[in-house]
Amino acid sequence: MQFTRQELCTRILEGQHLIIYNRKVLRIPASWLDAHPGGSLVLLHFVGRDATAEVDAYHNDQILPLVNKYSIGFLAEPGPWNPLLPPIAAGWARKDGEWVNEAATWNDSNQVFLVAKDSLALQKTAPTIEALTPSPSQLSLQIQEQHSAAYKALHKRVIDAGLYRTPYLTGYGPEFFRYISLGLISAYAFRHNWLLTSAFALGLLWHQLMFFAHDLGHMGVTGSWTVDRLISIVIADFIGGLSIGWWVDNHNVHHLVTNHPSHDPDIQHLPFFAISPKFFSNLYSSYYRRILPLDCGARFFIPLQHKLFFVVMAFARFNLYRRSYDWMVSQISQKRRARGGRWAVALEFAGVFVFWCWFGGIVLRGCGSWQKALAYILVSHVTTSPLHVQIVLSHFGMSTEDLGPLESFPGRQLRTTMDVICPDQWAFIHGGLHLQVTHHLFPRLPRHNLSKASLMAKEFAKEEGLTYVEFGFISANQEVMGVLREVAGLVSSLGQQVKLVAEVASVEAKEAVDKKIAQQYAFSRMDNASQAI
Structure with a gap:
């Protein structure tokens, strides 16, 4: 037809x-x-x-x-x-x-x-x-089609180069050694009552394992949805206490509508952060299906967001627990779920239960006092904060414009995403995701092959007249700080304008009341005078 x-x-x-x-x-x-x-x-x-x-x-x-x-x-x-x-x-x-x-x-x-x-x-x-x-677009349909055709050719080059083959031994071999070592160090330190050392090692383990869970969520390890989901539930839920199902649901949307204020949940962080003045307009989130209000909390935090950025990131894992459990509870009422969804969600509930049994019932209780348990929680959770900085670093400093549905897939990813330049020997700290542009172009690609694919992606961008953005780690943070500071200044000036309007309105209201009182007093004097006559 x-x-x-x-x-x-x-x-x-x-x-x-x-x-x-x-x-x-x-x-x-x-x-x-x-x-x-x-x-x-x-x-x-x-x-x-x-x-x-x-x-x-x-x-x-x-x-x-x-x-x-x-x-x-x-x-x-x-x-x-x-x-x-x-x-x-x-x-x-x-x-x-x-x-x-x-x-x-x-x-x-x-x-x-x-x-x-x-x-x-x-x-x-x-x-x-x-x-x-759609609204009239500044883009050319023919040029966007050309970008799409060139991307298709690029994707074929990546496939033909064998970059979708997972390097289990050379890639994940060192990773598994790191995971096991950190786990053993944490357990050994805990046994000898070196609680802060144990907490630090456990935090590093969570930090590294989340990159592995990220790969599994993208089906970038075995290529099988069932196998990758099973392993990721063990990693994220049983060991980390977080829902991989929530993360996949959230992250897939982020990848497809990257940095769109109304649609991308990964930049919707009110009341703590706003990376665009568009968030000042009672923006509606199609992901959360609710209004993101510029309420009192937002008016307090946003003017300080560039100063509190790393502080908030230090405690971001607690927000991941909340998001995870909200999503898991919401799945109970779902009439239909994704393939294998019923067993996957049930297994996630079991995983979270087991996590809090070993972490809360064994580790925290084994600390000996609530003060030591609190210190253990803070150190282990704050240690994961580089992961949260990494998540936002490649997007907070990039464009949040909506160029409409005409924009090509590669054009949108290159416009809204940046790389963080990092020596190969330190790439494990970023989980390989410092090459975020290439990851967004090829989300299923095993991260240990991203460096090879990025060379092809940069050639593609140059040939197509697109910009492949990359910054050093410090300069990338400076870019993010610049955006946060600029938006903070805007909301501060907005607050001053609102205060000024309120003050003007208050003065005008006082003048109106005084005028009305004077009128009433004059009428009263006239009434008294007429009665005296």
Whole structure:
């Protein structure tokens, strides 16, 4: 069947989830939307768009043939596909088979972001074709298509070079030696009552293991969803007390809509951080499905964010516990879950239970006093803070603009992501993810092969006229501090403006009250005078 643009629009407005892949029209049924291992949002963000590059980047050769079973036809119009705006990008969602308008759109220089609606009541109307029409773009469709074609050729070079083959011995061999050594040091120190040494070693172990969990979450180790998920649950939940399911759900969205204020949960950190003044507008998060308010807490922390950055990062692991457990509890009420989701979520609950049994029931109780237990918790958790700095370092200093659905996959990743320059011998401290640009271009690529792929990616960027951004560790932190300081200054000036307006309003109100009192006094004098007469 041949699909015209009008036919695609009509079907999407009827509630169908249509995605373009290699000029094929894929219809994603609601049952698979809920069960997709990568989460439903990563599909919803590509309704009406060409997702060829993204699909190829996120699925291996065993899974890609299964994609074609959702094909219901081909595009009727020749040439590159001019994308539609996904309903979710305009604030629309499906609930119980009906359209719900969850947020309003705010257009700032042709950039569309979601903001709180004027009314708290959700509008059960339906979007129109105008809602699916993107704002005029400053980008060229032909150039973006050229970038996509060049990326496809680059991806083939990476595949042909064998970079998707996991280097188990040379790559993970030293990693496992490091994991075991840190675990033994922590246990030995604890046995000899060297509690702070034990806590420090345990924190380093958690720090290093999370990079391994990251690889497994991307199916970048064995390539099997089941095997990688099993290992990652052991690493993240049983040993680390965190939910790998939550992390994958969150992280996949981050990769596909990187640095978008309304859609990327990895930059939505109010009340502690805001990396763009767009967060001052009661922004609506399509991931959390709620407003991100600039409330009293945000007005206190944001002006100080550049000063408190490393302090907040030091305690960020506690927030990961909260996010993990919120997500796990939310999965209990889910009618459908991802492939293997039921056993995976059940195993995660078991893993978290076991974690708190050994960490809380054995380690912390074994410290001897609550003061020593508290010190153990603080040292072990603060030691993991370089991981949290690493997570935000490659994005906080980059663009948060929305160039619309027309932007190519490689163009968006290069614009919103930076590398951190690091000598090879120290790469393990960053978990290999200092090469974040290449990781975003090839998320399934084993991290021990990223350095080879980055050379190809830099050639690609140069040939396509794109910028491959990289900074040293210190200069990268300075970039992030600069952004945080600039936004902090803006919210401070905003607060001063609000205070000034309040003061002016107070003066005007006082003058109005004084005037009214004077009038009433004058009327009273007139009444008294008339009575005397």
